[in-house]
Each structure stands twice: as structure tokens, then as C-alpha cells.
Amino acid sequence: MIxxxxxxxxxxxxxxxRLIVEKALGEYNAxxxxxxxxxxxxxxxxxxxxxGDEITIKADKDTSPTTTIFVGILEQKxxxxxxxxxxxxxxxxxxxxxxxxxxxxxxxxxxxxxxTIVTNIIDEYTSDITTTNVxxxxxxxxxxxxxxxxxxxxxxxxxxxxxFTYFVDTNKDLNFKKKATINSGITLNNTNIKKTRADTTRExxxxxxxxxxxxxxxxxxxxxxxxxxxxxxxxxxxPHNTQVDSSATPGSLLKGGIFNFGPTFTSGPDYLVxxxxxxxxxxxxxxxxxxxxxxxxxSILVEYDKEVPIVKFGQNNSSIDAFGPKTRIIQDxxxxxxxxxxxxxxxxxxxxxxxxxxxxxxxxxxxxDVGETVDIALDDFGISRVEVPIINISYxxxxxxxxxxxxxxxxxxxxxxxxxxxxxxINDRLVAIESVDTQATDLLTRLEFATGSAxxxxxxxxxSTSTLTGSGYHLYATGFTPPVNPFNLASGTDQGFxxxxxxxxxxxxxxxxxxxxxxxxxxxL
Amino acid sequence: MPFTNDGAQFLTYRMGSPLNNLWAHQIGxxxxxxxxxxxxxxxxxxxxxNKLTGSADFTTPRKVTYQGDxxxxxxxxxxxxxxxxxxxxxxxxxxxxxxxxxFGSIVFDGTNELQVQTxxxxxxx
Numbered sequence: 001m002i003x004x005x006x007x008x009x010x011x012x013x014x015x016x017x018r019l020i021v022e023k024a025l026g027e028y029n030a031x032x033x034x035x036x037x038x039x040x041x042x043x044x045x046x047x048x049x050x051x052g053d054e055i056t057i058k059a060d061k062d063t064s065p066t067t068t069i070f071v072g073i074l075e076q077k078x079x080x081x082x083x084x085x086x087x088x089x090x091x092x093x094x095x096x097x098x099x100x101x102x103x104x105x106x107x108x109x110x111x112x113x114x115x116t117i118v119t120n121i122i123d124e125y126t127s128d129i130t131t132t133n134v135x136x137x138x139x140x141x142x143x144x145x146x147x148x149x150x151x152x153x154x155x156x157x158x159x160x161x162x163x164f165t166y167f168v169d170t171n172k173d174l175n176f177k178k179k180a181t182i183n184s185g186i187t188l189n190n191t192n193i194k195k196t197r198a199d200t201t202r203e204x205x206x207x208x209x210x211x212x213x214x215x216x217x218x219x220x221x222x223x224x225x226x227x228x229x230x231x232x233x234x235x236x237x238x239p240h241n242t243q244v245d246s247s248a249t250p251g252s253l254l255k256g257g258i259f260n261f262g263p264t265f266t267s268g269p270d271y272l273v274x275x276x277x278x279x280x281x282x283x284x285x286x287x288x289x290x291x292x293x294x295x296x297x298x299s300i301l302v303e304y305d306k307e308v309p310i311v312k313f314g315q316n317n318s319s320i321d322a323f324g325p326k327t328r329i330i331q332d333x334x335x336x337x338x339x340x341x342x343x344x345x346x347x348x349x350x351x352x353x354x355x356x357x358x359x360x361x362x363x364x365x366x367x368x369d370v371g372e373t374v375d376i377a378l379d380d381f382g383i384s385r386v387e388v389p390i391i392n393i394s395y396x397x398x399x400x401x402x403x404x405x406x407x408x409x410x411x412x413x414x415x416x417x418x419x420x421x422x423x424x425x426i427n428d429r430l431v432a433i434e435s436v437d438t439q440a441t442d443l444l445t446r447l448e449f450a451t452g453s454a455x456x457x458x459x460x461x462x463x464s465t466s467t468l469t470g471s472g473y474h475l476y477a478t479g480f481t482p483p484v485n486p487f488n489l490a491s492g493t494d495q496g497f498x499x500x501x502x503x504x505x506x507x508x509x510x511x512x513x514x515x516x517x518x519x520x521x522x523x524x525l
Numbered sequence: 526m527p528f529t530n531d532g533a534q535f536l537t538y539r540m541g542s543p544l545n546n547l548w549a550h551q552i553g554x555x556x557x558x559x560x561x562x563x564x565x566x567x568x569x570x571x572x573x574x575n576k577l578t579g580s581a582d583f584t585t586p587r588k589v590t591y592q593g594d595x596x597x598x599x600x601x602x603x604x605x606x607x608x609x610x611x612x613x614x615x616x617x618x619x620x621x622x623x624x625x626x627x628f629g630s631i632v633f634d635g636t637n638e639l640q641v642q643t644x645x646x647x648x649x650x
Contacts (some may be wrong), residue, residue, distance in 0.1 A: 428576070465640070516628050
């Protein structure tokens with residue numbers, strides 16, 4: 001029998017009817033999550049639990065549970081009531097939520113090994129997550145830029161580029177490890193599998209990939225064009241932002257217009273730009289009443305911006321021969337370095353094979369985790385493979401399943417694209433489009449609300465007095481008449497050492513002594 | 526977002542450094558009675574007001590200490606019960622006090638002189 005415990009905010013929950021835990025690898029658009037269904041008759045749980053409480057779930061076989069299988073956050077409480085039935089449903093994610101809820105501010109990493117980028121991102125942009133199990137990769141990226149993608153998506157990119165996978169474990173530690181390198185030591189076969197489904201599909205992979213990045217505009221000076229022989233001049237490139245100077249009007253830039261802008265010519269421009277045909281066309285005629293065509297023998301100077309797009313293409317010929325061509329277009333204007341585009345192209349072509357997915361409901365209790373591998377021996381399905389990665393584990397605890405020990409369902413090998421993956425991809429592409437103009441050097445106007453204070457207090461005070469010794473000598477200038485008798489000189493004024501010898505004491509006042517004090521020294525705390 | 530130590534030190538300097546002549550540079554003493562309150566703006570019965578001895582002392586971070594000295598002639602006949610810090614004027618009853626303290630009577634009979642030291646502290650938070 002499987003024993004399971006659920007703690008919400010440090011309080012043990014004994015009366016859940018059903019408890020579901022799902023764990024997944026980060027590269028597959030999913031985080032670990034839980035759902036607990038509690039009976040709440042007569043408002044039993046009406047005031048219990050708070051969103052934000054920490055969740056801990058433990059499970060073991062035939063003993064009080066000590067093995068933690070899930071640590072996360074309570075994110076939603078839902079009360080459902082109908083007639084005499086009332087339920088409280090608790091749901092939440094594990095600490096992968098910290099990765100999904102934070103974004104990577106505009107930043108660029110150059111010539112950086114992938115694990116250093118991962119560690120830097122986690123330390124800089126997340127809280128509660130440690131990086132003890134981030135392994136060093138063999139991949140150094142020439143350049144990669146981030147523009148407010150979520151940390152989760154950023155790690156997806158880095159894991160795909162390095163052949164690693166990642167997840168957040170029950171110690172809130174990010175595990176960034178090479179795929180399929182930790183063997184659980186478990187073999188799944190007809191002795192421990194209750195149900196199996198195996199899919200192989202062409203959907204979701206590609207063997208011809210185009211990567212389009214940013215299109216830069218670079219200034220270009222066309223070699224001088226000889227005037228004469230007509231009004232149309234063909235350029236080397238398609239021109240943006242043209243600047244035309246003619247020997248007929250030296251020092252004066254000519255006014256430009258757009259070819260075929262309207263049904264009739266209008267006066268004003270000196271030349272028209274035919275963009276797609278790469279032409280500069282000087283105009284003349286009786287309708288406009290002038291001619292801007294440069295005279296024969298002169299020259300024309302044209303400067304303009306030409307487009308230099310980042311485009312990479314690659315294909316896997318073996319895959320095309322075996323499965324036919326499958327083309328994927330990636331358009332991302334945040335790609336501003338050809339080396340980044342090439343890294344993405346190589347990573348995409350690495351998955352040029354049909355996708356396999358295995359889903360199995362297991363008989364018994366197993367202690368393994370996503371990212372580890374299992375061996376499979378299913379002769380009836382024609383499947384005999386070793387070190388197949390576990391990409392998803394689902395635990396379904398009910399009174400029946402804990403007795404029957406058929407709690408665990410696993411998904412193995414690779415994930416087949418589903419509707420949720422398409423929606424996530426659309427969202428990621430939208431973020432990429434919207435963030436194209438954000439730069440790391442943009443000036444930021446930060447608005448933060450907080451409360452700071454300074455407390456000004458009276459601290460210590462001291463009253464000191466100094467008394468006459470009673471045996472003082474008083475010095476007078478010749479003819480000086482003291483206003484009062486005795487006349488005491490205040491300490492520190494008009495006093496000096498007596499020259500020569502003298503008898504008796506010359507000390508007028510004793511040292512200061514504290515006679516009263518009060519207050520409090522706060523910095524001594 | 527805490528108010529920093531440097532910010533508190535800045536405030537401390539402003540209480541003793543010349544800034545549009547609005548800084549504490551006078552100590553007054555008196556013989557009035559009554560507990561010192563935050564609502565006090567003058568001494569109850571001010572007798573003498575002297576300029577600070579030297580300059581305010583900023584040696585200890587976020588603290589400023591003022592010292593005033595009164596000679597035995599000035600103090601003769603005074604039952605000292607209060608003192609205060611002032612920013613303006615050399616005459617008594619001029620301007621408002623930044624700080625007032627009261628205590629049991631200390632009698633001056635012409636044979637003793639007075640030294641007052643008081644410290645203001647700025648605590649960041």
C-alpha cells in the first residue's frame with residue numbers, strides 16, 4: 001500500500017479525496033503541478049489555507065512517507081458546492097513557477113559557456129532557486145540575446161542549444177543536466193506495466209529549416225552613374241533612404257518620390273524610386289512643366305541604405321530521403337548575430353526524425369524522477385530500448401489507487417506537439433515581435449513604490465560644571481579696576497602661564513565634572 | 526527600500542553644517558520647569574544663549590554633538606533646569622528650539638561654570 005502525506009503551510013491535511021501530482025521536464029512547456037480535492041461539508045475548510053502557502057507532498061510504500069515527491073506553492077483555492085456536497089480544490093505549481101513568472105531583462109551574452117549563462121540568469125532574475133546542480137556543458141555560444149523572454153523560455157533555448165534538459169527539484173534547486181545520462185536502473189516490461197500507448201508521428205519535426213533574423217540597413221555609395229542615354233538608371237541593390245546628387249545641380253540634393261505612387265505625375269520631385277526593380281527614374285514632361293533629367297556627359301551620385309538580412313538555411317538529406325521534406329520557418333527579429341542564427345539552425349536540424357511518445361501506467365511503486373532513464377522491453381509492440389528518458393511522471397492518489405498501487409503514469413522518450421505547445425509557441429513569437437525594439441542600453445525610468453525612513457532623535461546629553469579651587473591668583477593690568485570684587489576670569493580667556501616663580505596654586509577652576517546626564521545612545525543597540 | 530546610512534549621514538551633516546544659516550549654532554540655558562515635549566518651541570524661562578564652542582562634532586557616524594560653555598560670571602545666581610538648541614539669534618527668546626531638555630535644578634553661585642554637551646542621532650530605516 002502506498003502511504004502519502006500532504007502539508008499546506010506546514011499543516012498536515014488528512015482528509016483529501018484525491019491528490020494528483022504531475023512532474024515534467026522544463027523543455028516541454030510544463031512545470032510540475034498538483035491538485036488536491038478536499039471534502040468541505042458544513043464549511044469544514046472554509047477558513048483554511050492561504051494562497052502562497054508552501055506545499056509539500058511525500059509518498060512511500062508500506063511505511064510512513066518520508067520521500068518528498070513535490071514541493072510547490074498554493075496558487076488557487078476553489079470552493080464548489082452543490083446541494084449537500086461541498087468541496088475545496090487546491091492547485092498550484094512547483095518552484096518552476098519562479099522561472100515562468102520572471103523575465104530576462106534585455107541582455108546579451110558573448111562567448112559564454114551555457115552553464116555560466118544559466119547560473120547568471122537564475123542569480124540575477126529569480127528568487128528562491130539555487131544552482132547547485134547546474135552542470136557544465138560542452139557548448140560555448142558566440143552570442144545570444146534576451147529581450148524580456150521569461151526565464152523559463154530562456155532556459156528552454158539554452159537547453160536546446162546545448163543538448164541538456166532542466167527541471168526544478170524538491171529542494172528548489174535547478175537541475176541543468178545532459179539529456180538521458182542518469183539511469184534509474186528500472187526496466188519496464190509486462191511485469192510492471194498495466195497499460196501502454198506508443199505513438200510515432202511525422203508531426204512536429206522538420207528536416208528543412210530557414211532561420212530569418214534581423215534585417216540591418218547599411219549605407220552604400222553607388223559607383224558614379226554616367227548621365228545620357230535616358231532617364232532610368234539601375235542600381236546594384238534595392239535602395240532605402242536614397243540621396244541623389246546630379247552634376248546638373250552640384251551641391252543640391254534632388255527631391256525624391258515613389259514610382260507609381262499615383263495615377264498621374266505631380267510636380268515637385270526630381271526623381272522617382274522603383275524599389276523592387278532597383279531603379280532611379282528622372283522625370284520630365286509638359287504635365288509637370290519641367291525636366292530633371294541630367295544633361296549628357298554629366299554624372300549622377302546615389303547613396304542609399306541597402307538591406308543586409310540575417311538568413312540561414314540547412315537541411316538533413318537522410319531525413320528527407322526517409323520521411324520526405326518537412327519545412328520549418330523561424331522568424332525572430334531579436335536574432336541580430338548570424339552566429340546565433342546558425343546555432344538555432346543546427347539545434348533544429350538535430351531533431352530531424354519522427355517523434356516517438358510512450359505513455360505507460362505502472363503497477364507498483366517506483367522512486368525515480370524526470371530526466372532519468374529507464375529500459376523498456378515490450379515485445380508485442382516491437383519495442384526494446386535502453387536508456388529511454390522520462391519526460392513526465394503523473395501520480396494519481398485516490399483510496400483505490402493507493403491500495404492497488406497503480407498510481408504512476410509515465411511518459412517517455414520525446415514529446416509530441418499538442419495544441420498547448422502551439423499556443424505556447426504563438427505566445428513566444430508574439431513576445432519576440434513585441435520586444436524587438438528593447439535594447440540592453442535603453443534608458444530606464446524606474447518607478448518603484450517602497451517606504452524608507454529616517455528617525456532623528458535626541459541622543460545623550462551631559463551637564464558638567466567646574467568649580468573654583470579657592471586658591472587662585474588673579475592678574476591685573478596696570479591701572480585696571482575690576483568691576484566687581486572678587487573679579488573672576490572665566491576659564492580660557494585672558495589667562496596664561498605666570499613668568500618666573502610663584503608660591504601657591506595658579507589653578508583657577510577644577511576640571512569639569514558631570515553633574516547631570518540623560519538620554520539614550522541608540523546606535524549602541 | 527530602506528533609508529540608507531549615507532542618507533542618514535547626509536541629514537546629520539545638514540543639522541550642523543552651514544546651509545542658508547539654518548543650522549543649530551546656539552545653545553540656550555534657562556531655569557524654567559516642565560517636562561520636555563516635542564511641542565516645545567522655546568525654553569520655559571531662558572536666561573542666557575551662547576554660540577557653540579567651536580564647531581559641531583561629526584566624528585561618530587550619523588551623530589552630531591554640540592557643546593556650549595557658560596562662564597561662572599554668566600551663570601552666577603542661576604538655578605539651571607533646562608537647555609535647548611537654537612538656529613537663530615544671539616539673544617534669548619529668538620527663534621525656535623530644535624531640542625529642549627529639562628532636569629533637576631543645578632545651582633550656580635559664581636564659583637562654578639557650565640559646559641553643556643548634547644548629541645542628536647539620525648537612525649536610518
